[in-house]
Each structure stands twice: as C-alpha cells, then as structure tokens.
Amino acid sequence: MRFISKISGALLSLSVAGGMATTAAAQQGQAPLSAEESDPRVMGWMVGSPPPEDKIITQPDSVYFSFPRLRWSVCHLREFLPTEEISRGLGAPVPLSYLPPDQLGEYADEIDALTFTPMNSDEEMTWEESLGANYTDGLLIMHKGRVVYEKYSGCLTEDGKHAAMSMTKSLTGLLAQILVTEGQLDETARVIDIIPEIEGSAFATATVREVMDMTTGVKYSENYADPNADIWVYSRAASPLPKPEGYTGPNGYWEYLQQVQPDGRHGDEFHYKTINSDMLGWIITRVTGKEVTQLASERLWSKMGAEQAAYQTVDGKGVPFAGGGLTAGLRDLGRLGQLVLNGGVINGKRLFPAEVTERISQGGDPSKFLGFPTMPGGSYASQWWSFHNDHGAYAARGVHGQTIYIDPTAEMVLVRFASFPTAANGRIDPTSLPAYQAVAEYLMSKD
Amino acid sequence: MRFISKISGALLSLSVAGGMATTAAAQQGQAPLSAEESDPRVMGWMVGSPPPEDKIITQPDSVYFSFPRLRWSVCHLREFLPTEEISRGLGAPVPLSYLPPDQLGEYADEIDALTFTPMNSDEEMTWEESLGANYTDGLLIMHKGRVVYEKYSGCLTEDGKHAAMSMTKSLTGLLAQILVTEGQLDETARVIDIIPEIEGSAFATATVREVMDMTTGVKYSENYADPNADIWVYSRAASPLPKPEGYTGPNGYWEYLQQVQPDGRHGDEFHYKTINSDMLGWIITRVTGKEVTQLASERLWSKMGAEQAAYQTVDGKGVPFAGGGLTAGLRDLGRLGQLVLNGGVINGKRLFPAEVTERISQGGDPSKFLGFPTMPGGSYASQWWSFHNDHGAYAARGVHGQTIYIDPTAEMVLVRFASFPTAANGRIDPTSLPAYQAVAEYLMSKD
Structure with missing residues (x-):
C-alpha cells in the first residue's frame, strides 16, 4: 500500500x-x-x-x-x-431561535431519558445511551424552528466545524434542484448536451435527472482488494498532491468522469456511486459558470444567516469535491435543514421556490432502491435519502454517522455529526433511526 | 529541481x-x-x-x-x-467607521491626485499611478479611526482574503509582546530555559528578546544556487506533504530549529531570518499551551470585530507557519493596525495594555540594522519594522508588497496587499514609502 x-x-x-x-x-x-x-x-x-x-x-x-x-x-x-471556502459573507449572523432556558433544560432531560428499541434488538436503549453508541460529536434538534436540544462532544465545539462526508452530495443535489426548479437546468437533458467533452463516457447518454437520482448505468467498482478497482483510479485522479513520476491516469474529478465505462442501463436502478455527485457538480458549474462552493455561498451560506464559513476539499486542479468534501458548523447545517423543511424560507427571506423542497421530499422510486437493509422501502432523489415512512422523513447522510434528518410531520430538523469507527451507515442506523423516530414522537406529544 | x-x-x-x-x-x-x-x-x-x-x-x-x-x-x-483557521468567533462583526459618502469620494479623488517623488528618481508620480506600479491588490487607509480610502483590484474583493506573507511575523511578534508585557513571557529568559529540547541548537542561548528582535547569531543561508543551503533544508522540513522515500532530514519547523548552527554572536546585529519567527511561535505555544492560530483568535480576531476568519498554513505536523503563513481580509488587517495604533483599544474595548504598542513603536537599535537601503536608520523590534522618521512610523511588511503601515503622527493606518512580480520589498519601497508619507501629510492637512 x-x-x-x-x-x-x-x-x-x-x-x-x-x-x-x-x-x-x-x-x-x-x-x-x-x-x-x-x-x-x-x-x-x-x-x-x-x-x-x-x-x-x-x-x-x-x-x-x-x-x-x-x-x-x-x-x-x-x-x-x-480547501476552498464557502463564504458566509460579511454580514451579521442571525442567531437561531431557542426554547426559553428553563424549557431547554426540561426538554434535554426528557429527550435524554427517551427509550427506543434498536433494530434487530430486544433491549431498549435510552437516547442518552445512543449518543455514546453512535460516537456522537454534535447533535442539534430543532422543533418548529426552535432549538430544543444541542450537545457537543468529542472533537466538536460550537465554534468548530466537522466533516459532513457524503452529506456534501445533498448540498450539491439541493443546488441542482434549485437550478432545475428555476429553469436554469433541464433535468431531461442528456449530459452530453451540456458537457460535450463527456462524449466518450458512459455518463454522456444519461439524463441530468438520472445523475441527480444516481440511477445511471456507470461502472464504478469499490473492491478494495483489487488494485485496479475504479476506486483506486478515482483516488489517484482526485488527489490534490502532485502526481507521482510516470503517472498517466486521469488528473482530477472531471478527467476521471470522461472515461467512465457503462454498467447496466440508465434509469433502471439506484446505485450509490459517488461519481454521480461529481458529475452533477460539473454540470452545475458548466451551467452557472460558478464552482459549487461559490454557488453554495451565493445561494445559501451568505443568505441564511450562517455563523461560520464552511469549506470544501479540492482536487489538484482546484475542483471542489462535490461528492464528499464539505466541512461545516453544526448550527449552520441546522439552518440548512430548517431552510429545506421550510420550503426555501429562513429568517423571513425566500431563498428558493417551495417546489424545491417538494421535489426533494417526495423522494425517488422505491422499486429501484435495493441493498439497504436499514432503509427498506426507501429511495434516493436529488441526492437526498427518503425513508417513505409514516412521517415522510428524508435525510442527508454521510459515512461515520453524519445526518441532517428532516421529519416534516414532527416539524423536526435533527443534525448529527459523529465519528463512528466504521464508515457504513448500515452499522449506525440500528441505534439511530429508531431514536430519531422516538424523539419525533416526543416532540409531537409536546404540541 | x-x-x-x-x-x-x-x-x-x-x-x-x-x-x-x-x-x-x-x-x-x-x-x-x-x-x-x-x-x-x-x-x-x-x-x-x-x-x-x-x-x-x-x-x-x-x-x-x-x-x-x-x-x-x-x-x-x-x-x-x-491550513488552520484563525476563528473570528460567532458574534456579529463590528463594521468599520467610514467618512460620510460625499467626503469619501472627495478624499479618494484628492488622494489619487497626490504626487510624490519615488526614491532615486527625478520624476513625480501620482498616488493613482503608484497603485499600478506596485501591483496593488487592495488598499485601505484609515485616518483617526475612520476609513478614508478603500480599493480592491487584481484578485482581491472585499469578501476575499490575501496572503500576508511576512506580515505574519508581526502578528506573531504582537502576540509575544502582549505575553511579555502581561508578564507571561520573560523576555530576558534564554530559549533553553523555556524549551529544554532546543539544547543542541544555536537558539538555546539566545534570549527571547533577541529572538523577537532577530538579533540572534544563527546560521541560515538563503543562497538558492547552493543545493545544500539552509533554505532548502528548511523548505523540505516545513513541507506539509508526505516526506519523500528515504528522507532523513528534520520534519517540521520545530525539528529544524533544534539543529540550527551558530553564526555570529547573539545580540550583535539584526539579520532578517525567518527562523527567528518560527522560534518565537514555538516559544509562544510552549508558554501558553496554545497554537499561535488559537491565540490570535482568542486575543485578537474574536475580539476586534473581525468580519472574516483568517488562516495560517501548517507544516506536516500541524504547526502553523509563524514566519509567513497568514492569509486575511483587507479590512481585518485594518482593524489590527488600528488596534495597535490605538494602544490596544478597539470598539471601546481594551484587548491588551498600551505598553505593548509603546514597545513596538519605539523600535529597535538602528546601529544593529544594516543592509536595507530603502530603510536607512531603521530598526526591527518585536517583529515590526520601524522607520525612525519624523512621524515615528512603523510597519508590518511582507514580500511582494504587503504592509500595515502605521503613522502615529498622522493617526493613519494604511494596509496594502499587492502581488509585485519580485519578492524583495527593496524593489517596491521606492514607489511606496514616499507615497505613504505624502498621504500622511495630506491627511494632516485636513485636520
């Protein structure tokens, strides 16, 4: 190695x-x-x-x-x-609304004491126990627009920032959905019609919507035992460091995307492949003439009252990693989640049309969604995960336990940063998703 | 190469x-x-x-x-x-005070039309011509605490940031001087008394003050033609990238400092050698238990109403480059300069004792200051440059034309970011220092 x-x-x-x-x-x-x-x-x-x-x-x-x-x-x-900055602009942050201090303490105690049954388990667990079980670094819960619960642990503080991992995809997807809804991006267009130089790639004939929903038929293997697996080629292409002597592979995300081979038919099935998110990042940049970091600043961070700049890692040509490079503050992702839940409105300002949230929350086609045992009947659309549960919950998700979990029925936005020892969320969901449901029901009981 | x-x-x-x-x-x-x-x-x-x-x-x-x-x-x-962030905290920025809009326009026109005679020249130049001659990217002039002139060009915008280069040293020096004045750092102590593991280095027997004023007798050659010159060894040590196979040299700023050889006697002469600034950064960190980035945030950026976080580059062990790694916003360096000019007070708050500014502005010993033809009779103290001119001006300076120029007589703070083609300020001073004097006299004439 x-x-x-x-x-x-x-x-x-x-x-x-x-x-x-x-x-x-x-x-x-x-x-x-x-x-x-x-x-x-x-x-x-x-x-x-x-x-x-x-x-x-x-x-x-x-x-x-x-x-x-x-x-x-x-x-x-x-x-x-x-890295590249996602600027918050130069204005004053807009502080989040909080419950009054006495109620905040009451809610915290009651939420910590909530019990739930983890998936595939007979033993109950308290919410407080789940924090440790999930290696939680930060947890923010907002109900009806007010913070009802906030905790920092591990490496995180209120003025710190944390890797968002694949929640980055949902930021990229949100930007894309805004452009689609506003008519700047045609979701039925084929990628080649927007980016002619994608001609030799399997992405060429996919539609923007298929890229957004990850239903493209593109070859991307993550077999770590195989030194020729695509993941290694992508890693080498994406490295921001000078390429080793004699390196002849693709340089950067975008060069990699130009040589992706087909695997299956576009539109048939959802396959979680990060290269779709970077393809989408390229599409966004080509259509707007702006990097995703700049667009995220202009459309979201500088307008939602963010209290910290965020940032995104870049490849060797300065292209932000649209599939996983975001780092941000806990409360700022709370603002982002609240903005999405509110249908594009925050602090009395409309930042995007309500149809954006409608499209994201409606989710994708569950019949194309296979292989996620902790999310049976779920789907993926516009780079967001839908649970299709009673509450109509949907989420941004990143490995090692990152989530922005939005429950429109409970009017709840829950943001969790974590550093679970293993990456796959399938290992963390059993002590997470039932806990979110329990807290959602608790909040609804307070109405 | x-x-x-x-x-x-x-x-x-x-x-x-x-x-x-x-x-x-x-x-x-x-x-x-x-x-x-x-x-x-x-x-x-x-x-x-x-x-x-x-x-x-x-x-x-x-x-x-x-x-x-x-x-x-x-x-x-x-x-x-x-990089590492210098956090501005989470509060609201405190906007700078400006002249009323009509006066701002009047001042701008009058300043642009000012003429001065560059050093070693017979031909007059206007202030406005000097902006181009100096490859200026940003210029902010404050008079009696109010912005009277502000321009952005090249790569810089009001919400952007620019490399401060060796002005970083003056930030490091300011932090050290605060610690000295407050009694947390003994300027008469020898480095070895603070950092025992510096034992084998020429720095061991230097005093903190000698490090602060760069009058140490330490070997550090910058002969670029010599592949064994110290500059190359330091470069390799400081690189944040993984070390090449077979590399056996020092790793990081601090390992390098432990093997510095003597050259001359401590205290005798000023020699501008960046390693002193990194030695000072280490001393600050050892005394406070905090990285210079953290201390800069706690003492300055989070308390002076800064509108942007700043950042500092780091070596492969995460140590910030105390001798040159700072990047910041133009107005925030204006705040820093105003804070120093004001003797530690900004926005009605005292951030450090007035004695800090007194010590910095008083400068060093001009008899130890040789080899800077554009600064005859100057000196260097606490990592700030003193001109010892009629106005008692002093400055932070960085290659390619960076400066925070403070003129206490004119009550003027001038911040310039630039990207002059060559590094040495000796090439840029002839069209800069006389221009600063001209604008200082202009501002005094407005009183």
Whole structure:
C-alpha cells in the first residue's frame, strides 16, 4: 500500500464514502474503543508543543483517517488538505431561535431519558445511551424552528466545524434542484448536451435527472482488494498532491468522469456511486459558470444567516469535491435543514421556490432502491435519502454517522455529526433511526 | 529541481520570504507584464469548467507562485496548502467607521491626485499611478479611526482574503509582546530555559528578546544556487506533504530549529531570518499551551470585530507557519493596525495594555540594522519594522508588497496587499514609502 499511502487526501473522502475505513481492532475482530475511551481529549491527540510522537496525527489519510485518530481528524480536515471556502459573507449572523432556558433544560432531560428499541434488538436503549453508541460529536434538534436540544462532544465545539462526508452530495443535489426548479437546468437533458467533452463516457447518454437520482448505468467498482478497482483510479485522479513520476491516469474529478465505462442501463436502478455527485457538480458549474462552493455561498451560506464559513476539499486542479468534501458548523447545517423543511424560507427571506423542497421530499422510486437493509422501502432523489415512512422523513447522510434528518410531520430538523469507527451507515442506523423516530414522537406529544 | 518541485507548499512561503520568486521575464532581463496586463481577470486564470489547460494553476509552488500566476494565487493559498483557521468567533462583526459618502469620494479623488517623488528618481508620480506600479491588490487607509480610502483590484474583493506573507511575523511578534508585557513571557529568559529540547541548537542561548528582535547569531543561508543551503533544508522540513522515500532530514519547523548552527554572536546585529519567527511561535505555544492560530483568535480576531476568519498554513505536523503563513481580509488587517495604533483599544474595548504598542513603536537599535537601503536608520523590534522618521512610523511588511503601515503622527493606518512580480520589498519601497508619507501629510492637512 506504499503508493496508496502517498496519494492521500482524495483517498480519504473517497474511501470513507465507500466504506473502506476500518480499524485494526475491527480487522482483528476485537471491539473498538468505546466513544468515551476514544474521545480525542482522552486519547490526547495533538496536545503538547510538540505532542509526543505517538500523539501526532499526520499524513497520509490511512493514518489520519483511521479510527481512533479519525475522531480528531473529522474536525480538522483542512489541516491535511487544500480547501476552498464557502463564504458566509460579511454580514451579521442571525442567531437561531431557542426554547426559553428553563424549557431547554426540561426538554434535554426528557429527550435524554427517551427509550427506543434498536433494530434487530430486544433491549431498549435510552437516547442518552445512543449518543455514546453512535460516537456522537454534535447533535442539534430543532422543533418548529426552535432549538430544543444541542450537545457537543468529542472533537466538536460550537465554534468548530466537522466533516459532513457524503452529506456534501445533498448540498450539491439541493443546488441542482434549485437550478432545475428555476429553469436554469433541464433535468431531461442528456449530459452530453451540456458537457460535450463527456462524449466518450458512459455518463454522456444519461439524463441530468438520472445523475441527480444516481440511477445511471456507470461502472464504478469499490473492491478494495483489487488494485485496479475504479476506486483506486478515482483516488489517484482526485488527489490534490502532485502526481507521482510516470503517472498517466486521469488528473482530477472531471478527467476521471470522461472515461467512465457503462454498467447496466440508465434509469433502471439506484446505485450509490459517488461519481454521480461529481458529475452533477460539473454540470452545475458548466451551467452557472460558478464552482459549487461559490454557488453554495451565493445561494445559501451568505443568505441564511450562517455563523461560520464552511469549506470544501479540492482536487489538484482546484475542483471542489462535490461528492464528499464539505466541512461545516453544526448550527449552520441546522439552518440548512430548517431552510429545506421550510420550503426555501429562513429568517423571513425566500431563498428558493417551495417546489424545491417538494421535489426533494417526495423522494425517488422505491422499486429501484435495493441493498439497504436499514432503509427498506426507501429511495434516493436529488441526492437526498427518503425513508417513505409514516412521517415522510428524508435525510442527508454521510459515512461515520453524519445526518441532517428532516421529519416534516414532527416539524423536526435533527443534525448529527459523529465519528463512528466504521464508515457504513448500515452499522449506525440500528441505534439511530429508531431514536430519531422516538424523539419525533416526543416532540409531537409536546404540541 | 525535480525534488524541489515535489516538496511544494513550504517552499512557497519560505522562498518568497527570502526573495527567491522571480519571473522568467526578469531572469531574461525583460520587463515583466504590467499590473494591468497581468491582472488575473485579464489573464483568465482558472476561468472555465475546466479552464483551458494553460489557464489552470496547480502545484507545485514553482508554478503557482511564480509571476504572473502569483497574482491569482495570493488570494487562493488554501486551495494549494493545508491550513488552520484563525476563528473570528460567532458574534456579529463590528463594521468599520467610514467618512460620510460625499467626503469619501472627495478624499479618494484628492488622494489619487497626490504626487510624490519615488526614491532615486527625478520624476513625480501620482498616488493613482503608484497603485499600478506596485501591483496593488487592495488598499485601505484609515485616518483617526475612520476609513478614508478603500480599493480592491487584481484578485482581491472585499469578501476575499490575501496572503500576508511576512506580515505574519508581526502578528506573531504582537502576540509575544502582549505575553511579555502581561508578564507571561520573560523576555530576558534564554530559549533553553523555556524549551529544554532546543539544547543542541544555536537558539538555546539566545534570549527571547533577541529572538523577537532577530538579533540572534544563527546560521541560515538563503543562497538558492547552493543545493545544500539552509533554505532548502528548511523548505523540505516545513513541507506539509508526505516526506519523500528515504528522507532523513528534520520534519517540521520545530525539528529544524533544534539543529540550527551558530553564526555570529547573539545580540550583535539584526539579520532578517525567518527562523527567528518560527522560534518565537514555538516559544509562544510552549508558554501558553496554545497554537499561535488559537491565540490570535482568542486575543485578537474574536475580539476586534473581525468580519472574516483568517488562516495560517501548517507544516506536516500541524504547526502553523509563524514566519509567513497568514492569509486575511483587507479590512481585518485594518482593524489590527488600528488596534495597535490605538494602544490596544478597539470598539471601546481594551484587548491588551498600551505598553505593548509603546514597545513596538519605539523600535529597535538602528546601529544593529544594516543592509536595507530603502530603510536607512531603521530598526526591527518585536517583529515590526520601524522607520525612525519624523512621524515615528512603523510597519508590518511582507514580500511582494504587503504592509500595515502605521503613522502615529498622522493617526493613519494604511494596509496594502499587492502581488509585485519580485519578492524583495527593496524593489517596491521606492514607489511606496514616499507615497505613504505624502498621504500622511495630506491627511494632516485636513485636520
């Protein structure tokens, strides 16, 4: 893995998007350190001037993004990688609304005491226990537009930021859906009609909508045991570091996308493949003439009262990673979720048409959605996940436990940052999704 | 230079600090492109999705930080390098005070029309002509606490940020002087008494004050023709990228500092050597337990009403580059300059004792200050430059034309960001320092 250890950076986001990141403990069948044991402050990462040699976290990403180090690194990605800012502009932030202090304490106590039954389990768990079980770094719950619950742990503080991982896709999808709804982007157009140089790629004949919903028939294997698997080619292409001597592969996300091979028929099935999100990022940039970071700033961050700038990692040509590069503050993702729940309105201002939220929340076709045991009957549309449950919940989701979970029935927005030892959300959903449902029902009982 | 092209990053800041950056045109004796011709918008850098191959700016720094590309890159360093944020906190920015709009226009016209005689010249130049001659990207002038002049050009906008280069040293020096004045740092202590592991280094026996004033006797050669020159060793040590196979040199700023050899006697002479600033950064961090970025946020950025977070580049172990890594907004450096001029008070709040400004503005010993033809009789103290002129002016200065120029007699703070083709300020001072004096006299005439 010597070569891989050198390409760093891109590998991080790609590997964790795909679920590669594992721990030595997990590989050996041991239980990983608990949330308490692996708390970065307990581990003592990066404390000291300099820290002891074994407490320094450095490149490559196989080091800095492996558990338990990743519990520190999720709050510090820019210290390892080149990034672009998503500017919040220069105005004053608009503080979030909160319950009155006494009620806030009451809600916190009651929510912590809530019980639920994890999937595939007979034993009840309290909400408070789920925080540790899920290696939670930050949790914000808003009900009817007011914060009712807010906790920071691990590496995160209220003025810190955390990797959003594949929740980035939902930001990219939201921007795309705004452009579609406003008529700037034709969802029925084929990619080649927008980006002629995609001609030789399987993406050429896909429609924008198929890219948005990840129903394209494109070859992208994530078999980590195969050194020629597409994930490695993509990683090398996406690395922001100078390419190794003799490197002849694609350079950057966009060059990679131009040589993607077909696999199946467009429109038939949903397959969760990150390259769709980067294809969508390219489409957005071609149509608007703006990078996704700039558009996210202009349309969202600078207008929603954000309190922190966010940022996105970039490839070696400065293209933001539209499939996984976002890092942001907890409350700012609360603002984003609230904006979506509110149908485009926040702080009395309309930022996009209500139809954008309608389209996202309506979800995709569940018959095309296979292979996600913790989300039976779900779907994926405009880069957002739909549960198609009683409450009509939908979500942005990222590996290691990131979510913006929106429950329109309960008028609830829940944002969680986490650093679960393994990447795949299928491992974290059992102690998460039933907990969200429990808190939604609790909030509805308070009405 | 193949190896050097791979280490990138650190080299940038070090080379430009030392004045290496030159242009192909300059090497061939041709005049470089004018400010207008080399304007990044005219050059078309990074425009398009993707930009044409010859308009993409990428690693290594020998590419991205060579003129004319550097005119774009000075606003985009984080897109090439790992960085740490200097947080502005979560509160509302405090807008700067401005002259009333009609007066602002009047002042702008009058300042643009001011004339001065550049050093070593017989021909007068107008202030407005000097903007182009100096490849100015941003210029802010405050008089008695109010903005009287503000211009953005090149790559810079009001919500953008620009590399501060060696002005970073003055931020580091300001933090150190605050600690000294407040009694947290003993300026008479020897470095070894604070950092025992510096034992084998020439820095061990220097006092904190000698480090602050760069009067240490330490070997640090910047002979770019010599592949074994210290600048290259420092560059390789400082690079945030994974070290090349077989690399056995120091890793990071602090390891480098531990093996610095002596050259002359401490206290005898001022020699402008960046390693002093990084030594000072280490001292600050050891004494406070905080990185310079964190301290800059806590003491300055989060308390002075800053409107943007700033950032600092880091080495491979996450140590911020205290000698050159800062990037910030133009107005925020105006706030910083005003804070210093005001003796530690801004927006009615005292952030540090008035003695800090007294010590900085008093300067160092001019008899130890040699080899700066454009600053005869000057000095360097606490990492700030003193002119010892009639007005008692002092400044933060960075290569390629960066300055915070403080004239206490005229009650003027002038901040300039620039991207002059060559690094050394000796080339830019002739059309800068007399211009500053002219505008200071103009402002005094308005009283």
